[in-house]
Amino acid sequence: MKNRYALFLGFTEKTARFFTGKAVVLIFILLVLPAASLLAQNKTDPATEKQLKKDAANDFDNNDFANAYSLYSQLLSLYPHDPNYNYRFGACILNNSGDKKKAIKYINYALKQPTVDNLAYYYLGRVLHLNYQFTEAQSAYEKYAQIANPGELKKYPVARLIEMCNNGQTLLATSQELDVLRKTPLNFANFYRAYNMHGNGGSLISEPDEFKSKIDKEKKVANLMYVTPDKSKAFFSSYGGDESKGKDIYVINKTPDGTWGVPQDLGTVINTVYDEDYPVYDAPRHTLYFSSKGHNSMGGYDIFGSVYNDSTQTWSEPYNLDFPIILPMTISCWFPILPDKPPILHQAAQALWVK
Numbered sequence: 001m002k003n004r005y006a007l008f009l010g011f012t013e014k015t016a017r018f019f020t021g022k023a024v025v026l027i028f029i030l031l032v033l034p035a036a037s038l039l040a041q042n043k044t045d046p047a048t049e050k051q052l053k054k055d056a057a058n059d060f061d062n063n064d065f066a067n068a069y070s071l072y073s074q075l076l077s078l079y080p081h082d083p084n085y086n087y088r089f090g091a092c093i094l095n096n097s098g099d100k101k102k103a104i105k106y107i108n109y110a111l112k113q114p115t116v117d118n119l120a121y122y123y124l125g126r127v128l129h130l131n132y133q134f135t136e137a138q139s140a141y142e143k144y145a146q147i148a149n150p151g152e153l154k155k156y157p158v159a160r161l162i163e164m165c166n167n168g169q170t171l172l173a174t175s176q177e178l179d180v181l182r183k184t185p186l187n188f189a190n191f192y193r194a195y196n197m198h199g200n201g202g203s204l205i206s207e208p209d210e211f212k213s214k215i216d217k218e219k220k221v222a223n224l225m226y227v228t229p230d231k232s233k234a235f236f237s238s239y240g241g242d243e244s245k246g247k248d249i250y251v252i253n254k255t256p257d258g259t260w261g262v263p264q265d266l267g268t269v270i271n272t273v274y275d276e277d278y279p280v281y282d283a284p285r286h287t288l289y290f291s292s293k294g295h296n297s298m299g300g301y302d303i304f305g306s307v308y309n310d311s312t313q314t315w316s317e318p319y320n321l322d323f324p325i326i327l328p329m330t331i332s333c334w335f336p337i338l339p340d341k342p343p344i345l346h347q348a349a350q351a352l353w354v355k
Contacts, residue, residue, distance in 0.1 A: 121144035252264070277291045289304070
């Protein structure tokens with residue numbers, strides 16, 4: 001009886017060991033191998049990878065950098081040393097991220113390899129330009145101009161960008177420091193309400209639809225309008241009837257019967273073939289302040305001033321207000337100059353009151 005019991009226990013232990021080992025193997029097969037198989041399939045599936053590359057290239061070529069960012073991030077995880085994926089990912093960072101300096105390492109890495117696209121030099125110039133490294137940006141633009149084919153230069157012209165870098169170097173040489181006494185974050189949705197216009201007496205308002213041109217409405221532009229203290233005239237920007245010359249600044253006067261007249265283009269002294277936007281008129285000083293991508297801009301929107309002569313009814317040659325901008329009629333509001341976006345529209349803009 002004892003032997004039979006011992007024999008039974010021995011059989012039970014062997015059986016338990018057998019099934020325990022098999023259970024471990026079975027769990028490994030069921031859990032680990034399918035995951036590894038799926039990972040391998042996702043990494044090597046030619047159809048999936050081909051579509052990923054196609055979608056990334058299409059988004060990039062269409063300037064949809066937000067979608068292209070995630071797609072090139074996936075491609076870089078598969079091919080971290082590919083030069084074109086690196087520079088394109090850097091370009092996506094440049095167009096999406098607040099910290100644009102992060103793009104430099106990806107583009108520089110790409111340029112160390114001989115098979116990179118010519119466009120990498122263009123985007124290196126852009127990221128250096130937007131970080132105020134004008135000398136280095138100009139060198140990158142000039143390199144791109146030397147090696148790019150006519151089609152690339154037509155789509156990504158750099159002559160104006162090189163000119164802007166020269167302007168930036170000149171303006172940097174005369175920049176001045178400010179003592180900040182107070183700073184107030186602005187709400188992006190109604191930031192313009194935070195600007196103190198008491199010294200000027202005018203007002204900033206959202207442009208009513210009746211002042212917008214057909215092109216403005218089609219493009220769904222959200223313009224601001226400056227109305228003078230006596231409510232007799234208003235300044236605003238518009239595409240007018242021809243969008244090929246960008247946005248221009250217009251003035252509209254109130255007629256004796258209290259209705260608004262016909263908008264008048266301020267002319268070629270103020271308006272260039274590039275965009276002009278966000279006008280504010282300082283009536284006591286007869287000075288118009290506005291943003292422009294033309295004139296001697298250092299890149300993107302800079303802020304300019306122009307004085308109106310009542311006797312000749314002409315505007316003076318616009319002058320660049322340099323870094324940072326002090327506007328006396330707004331109790332010295334400072335608009336940070338960020339070349340890729342309008343200064344007073346940038347989400348990170350702050351009103352700074354100084355001495």
